[in-house]
Amino acid sequence: MNAVTAHKIRKTFPAKGKPTVALETISFEVGQGELFGIIGPDGAGKTTLFRILTTLMLADEGTASVDGLDVVKDFKEIRKRVGYMPGKFSLYPDLSVEENLRFFATLFSTSIEENYDLVKDIYVQIEKFKKRKAGALSGGMKQKLALSCALIHKPSVLFLDEPTTGVDAVSRKEFWELLRNLQGQGITIVVSTPYMDEASLCDRVALVQEGRIMDIDSPKGIVDKFGSTLWSVKADRMYELMKALREMEDVASCYPFGQEHHVVFKDETASPEKVKRSLMDQGFADFKFHPIEASIEDCFMKLMTSHNA
Amino acid sequence: MKQFTYFIKKEFFHVWRDKRTLLILFGMPLMQILVFGFALTNEVKNTKIGVLDNSKDETTRAIIEELESSRYFDIYRSLGSNADLEPAFRSGKIKLAVIFPENFQDQLHHGNKASIQLIGDATDPNIATTLINYATAVIMDYQRNMRGQPVYPYTINTEMRMLYNPQLKGSYNFVPGVMAMVLMLVCAMMTSISIVREKEMGTMEVILVSPIVPIRVVIAKMIPYFILSTVNIASILLLSVYVLDVPIQGNLALLVGLCLLFTVTVLALGLLISSVAGSQQVAMLISLMGLFLPTVMLSGFMFPVENMPIPLQVVSNLVPAKWFYYIVKNVMIKGLGFEHIWKETLILAGMTCFFMAVSLRKFKTRLE
Numbered sequence: 296m297n298a299v300t301a302h303k304i305r306k307t308f309p310a311k312g313k314p315t316v317a318l319e320t321i322s323f324e325v326g327q328g329e330l331f332g333i334i335g336p337d338g339a340g341k342t343t344l345f346r347i348l349t350t351l352m353l354a355d356e357g358t359a360s361v362d363g364l365d366v367v368k369d370f371k372e373i374r375k376r377v378g379y380m381p382g383k384f385s386l387y388p389d390l391s392v393e394e395n396l397r398f399f400a401t402l403f404s405t406s407i408e409e410n411y412d413l414v415k416d417i418y419v420q421i422e423k424f425k426k427r428k429a430g431a432l433s434g435g436m437k438q439k440l441a442l443s444c445a446l447i448h449k450p451s452v453l454f455l456d457e458p459t460t461g462v463d464a465v466s467r468k469e470f471w472e473l474l475r476n477l478q479g480q481g482i483t484i485v486v487s488t489p490y491m492d493e494a495s496l497c498d499r500v501a502l503v504q505e506g507r508i509m510d511i512d513s514p515k516g517i518v519d520k521f522g523s524t525l526w527s528v529k530a531d532r533m534y535e536l537m538k539a540l541r542e543m544e545d546v547a548s549c550y551p552f553g554q555e556h557h558v559v560f561k562d563e564t565a566s567p568e569k570v571k572r573s574l575m576d577q578g579f580a581d582f583k584f585h586p587i588e589a590s591i592e593d594c595f596m597k598l599m600t601s602h603n604a
Numbered sequence: 605m606k607q608f609t610y611f612i613k614k615e616f617f618h619v620w621r622d623k624r625t626l627l628i629l630f631g632m633p634l635m636q637i638l639v640f641g642f643a644l645t646n647e648v649k650n651t652k653i654g655v656l657d658n659s660k661d662e663t664t665r666a667i668i669e670e671l672e673s674s675r676y677f678d679i680y681r682s683l684g685s686n687a688d689l690e691p692a693f694r695s696g697k698i699k700l701a702v703i704f705p706e707n708f709q710d711q712l713h714h715g716n717k718a719s720i721q722l723i724g725d726a727t728d729p730n731i732a733t734t735l736i737n738y739a740t741a742v743i744m745d746y747q748r749n750m751r752g753q754p755v756y757p758y759t760i761n762t763e764m765r766m767l768y769n770p771q772l773k774g775s776y777n778f779v780p781g782v783m784a785m786v787l788m789l790v791c792a793m794m795t796s797i798s799i800v801r802e803k804e805m806g807t808m809e810v811i812l813v814s815p816i817v818p819i820r821v822v823i824a825k826m827i828p829y830f831i832l833s834t835v836n837i838a839s840i841l842l843l844s845v846y847v848l849d850v851p852i853q854g855n856l857a858l859l860v861g862l863c864l865l866f867t868v869t870v871l872a873l874g875l876l877i878s879s880v881a882g883s884q885q886v887a888m889l890i891s892l893m894g895l896f897l898p899t900v901m902l903s904g905f906m907f908p909v910e911n912m913p914i915p916l917q918v919v920s921n922l923v924p925a926k927w928f929y930y931i932v933k934n935v936m937i938k939g940l941g942f943e944h945i946w947k948e949t950l951i952l953a954g955m956t957c958f959f960m961a962v963s964l965r966k967f968k969t970r971l972e
Contacts, residue, residue: 349813351971370969371815379813385806389621390614401610402814444810 296363298452298483299325299348304357306343306506317343319506320357325485325499330478332497333487334591340506341487342382345456348485349379362451375403378450380441382457382487388430392421395429396443403448413480414443417473435466442473446482453477455486459493471496491592502595509598514591521589521597523547526558526567529583530574539577545570550596555583557593607816611824618798619828625794633786633836634843640778641848648676648734654698656683659708667720670746671702676738689723699725700735768853768938779844780932781905783863784925786836787870788899793891795829795874800887809971818969826871833867853939862935862949866928869952870895872959873924879966899925927952 306318317340325331333341346352348359350370359366361373386395393407396418400407411418417439424432429440438458445453455474459467471493474484486497494500495514502509502517510517528549530536537556540549547561560567571584619625653671657664672679680698683689692698703721705711712718722739724732768776799822802808811821837860844850852859873895881887900906902916903925909917920926927948934940942949 346809346971351809351812353970374813375815377813379810381806381809383806385810387614387618387805387807390617394614394617398610398614399810399814401607402811402816404607404815448814 296327297324297360298327298329299323299331299359299361299485301344301348301359302357304344304347304354304359306340306347306352306354316506318347318354321503321506321508322357323501323508323511325483328478328481328483330474330484330486330496330498332494332500333485333503334489334491334494334500334595335487335503336489338505339503341503342456344503345379345381345454345485345487349377349454350374376451378445378448378453380445380453380455380458382460384437384441386429386437386441386444389428391426391428392432392440393425395440396447399444400447405448407447410447410449413449414446416476417443417446434462435469438462438466438470439473442470446477450482452483452485455484457487457489459488459490467493491590491595494591500591502591502598504595504599504602507602509602510594517591517594518589521594523559524586525589525593526560527552527555527583527585527587528558529555529581530579531581532579536574536579539574539579540570543570543573548596548600552592557587557596559597608820608824611816611821612827615798615825615828619832629790629794629832629836630839632789633782633840636782636786637779637840637843637848640782641844648731648738650678651676651700651731651735652680652698653677653700653702653735653739654680654683654689654692656686656689656701656703658706659704661707661709663709663712664704667704667743667746668702670742671739674738674742676735676742693723693725696725699731700739702739776850776937777905777933779840779848779850780929780936781900781903783837783840783932784866784899784903784905784928785896786840787833787863787867788895788925789891790833790836791829791867791870792874792877792895793888795826795871796877796881796887796891797884798829799825799875799878800881800884804883812969812971818967819964822875822964822967826875829874830867830871834864837863837867850937852936854935855941858942859932859935862928862931862945862952865949865952865956866924869924869928869956869959872956872963876959876963876966879963879968898923902926903929905929924952924955927955 301324302322304318304321305316307314307316309315321340321344333344335341343352347354348361348366350366350373353367362376364373364376366373387398390398396407396414400410407414421432421436421439421443424436429437432440442455442458445455459470462470467490474486475496478484488494494502494517497514499511499513500517501511510520512520528536528540533551533556537549537551540546540556540558545560547559549556549558551557560570567584571582575582619629655668655671657668668679671677677700680692683692683701689701689703693701701721701723703723705719705721708718708720720743722736724736726732802811812818841852841859845852874891877887877890877894881890898920902909902912902920902923904920905925909920909926912920931945931948931952934945
């Protein structure tokens with residue numbers, strides 16, 4: 296049995312004139328004990344999807360189940376079994392760390408002591424602040440507390456909506472290590488993130504864009520599907536360089552990526568040397584020109600352009 | 605059950621830790637009772653009046669003394685001529701002017717007739733009328749004493765008795781009204797805000813994805829405010845008895861019981877507001893415009909309902925505070941028993957059931 300299934304889920308929101316489509320027939324499955332990532336930019340429909348799966352919203356069409364239970368019919372049972380951490384910080388800022396955790400524990404008719412083992416790894420890091428008000432915690436600490444609260448009732452499936460947004464790089468890394476540990480304890484985790492670099496930390500990912508799933512695969516599988524060679528290009532005047540590259544016949548796509556530009560050529564026969572020479576003729580200098588391995592983000596860009604075209 | 609009690613405990617934490625909420629909850633009733641009891645009265649007390657004495661004889665001096673010795677007036681003396689009148693009124697130094705003509709005593713003694721001119725500042729017509737009536741009464745009083753005995757053998761005297769409130773104190777009227785207002789604010793506004801705050805903060809989302817029955821969430825939210833309201837009811841009653849000298853004529857248990865019924869009514873209203881409002885500001889606006897204003901304007905506490913145009917009188921029947929005000933006035937001030945107010949109580953109870961039913965129906969187990 297799959298931990299989570301979604302079958303042709305469609306969701307629209309009423310708007311002036313034409314209703315806004317948030318999700319356009321989404322289908323996927325998450326296996327037991329899997330760490331499943333939903334990767335997509337803001338507005339892709341991630342939060343709506345999470346709300347449908349956690350029984351907070353009803354889909355217009357399609358069916359979904361969590362832990363073998365239907366999200367519409369058995370919503371009460373699902374609410375007992377899942378842990379949900381919404382994207383927005385949703386704890387009580389005027390309650391202390393300990394009071395927050397105790398509140399969510401009693402909400403699920405359990406106690407901190409009963410399931411302490413489960414949250415121990417996370418909670419020890421914030422336990423020294425347990426008398427502090429949750430509103431006075433740092434971003435990373437808040438996330439850890441929220442995760443503890445979502446975990447305290449030993450859920451079988453954990454839904455984390457953008458848990459690392461607005462959290463510093465070190466805390467993000469720690470957070471993902473915590474998720475790995477939880478997965479080791481048999482909890483199925485569905486996590487969404489707008490950060491492409493976090494995709495490689497999941498078992499499988501779904502790339503979502505404008506309410507559609509563009510691809511579902513393991514991070515490696517997605518990268519392998521990239522197909523063409525990716526070139527990293529760097530020169531002295533980066534903006535002009537991008538404009539020049541985009542005008543060239545051989546170039547299929549060129550987009551800025553951190554400090555460099557990533558370039559894909561139209562066919563494999565196109566010679567990078569030729570491109571380099573013509574660029575030099577245009578007066579560019581300090582070239583760095585080498586093939587690199589595609590990342591998830593490159594795959595996302597490629598899928599996005601092919602979708603739009 | 606443990607789940608439920610911890611939920612209530614949590615609500616108490618919210619209230620205790622928010623200083624502003626605490627201030628509204630406990631400071632406001634105290635302030636309102638004191639402000640309405642002492643400052644905002646339409647009783648006439650120590651009003652400044654001007655006297656223009658063109659005669660300056662024994663009689664005028666005696667009348668002025670009479671006026672001054674009454675607790676209604678304070679005399680503002682510096683009116684030398686008619687020319688001083690206008691500026692004194694304009695600057696608001698006086699509300700009433702008493703003008704004696706020249707040779708007042710002579711006219712009275714020889715012509716058997718003399719006139720005193722009373723000029724009132726009618727920007728507030730009610731106060732002007734009251735002032736003129738009081739001044740006339742003081743002058744009449746003097747006249748009666750001066751004559752010693754009536755000229756005519758037959759006289760009709762009017763004997764007045766003001767029932768239930770012999771001293772005509774404004775606070776008799778205000779205590780029931782303030783009680784309605786305070787309960788309205790504390791219960792309806794505070795509960796609706798606290799529920800909407802959970803929606804706004806996103807904590808409602810997390811609470812919904814838990815086994816707790818949503819309706820218990822709401823009831824757990826109501827209980828602290830219910831308890832705080834009983835504290836307020838007690839403090840208002842104590843203040844009115846011991847500070848404002850408004851006695852409780854009727855049965856105390858009946859009065860408290862009816863106050864608690866009204867508390868539940870407004871709690872239900874607060875719940876109804878929270879199911880409609882999307883943000884704390886909206887909840888606050890609805891409770892102020894939709895509940896507080898009608899309570900003040902249409903309950904009969906500020907303005908008598910009988911004097912309103914018919915459509916407004918009809919609308920006033922929909923205001924729960926009107927019925928509560930009527931009940932409290934009759935039980936607390938007049939000392940009537942339940943047999944005289946059962947109809948109004950029934951209406952209030954009916955409204956409560958209706959609001960509860962509608963708001964429980966409207967309460968969502970999902971986000972939309």
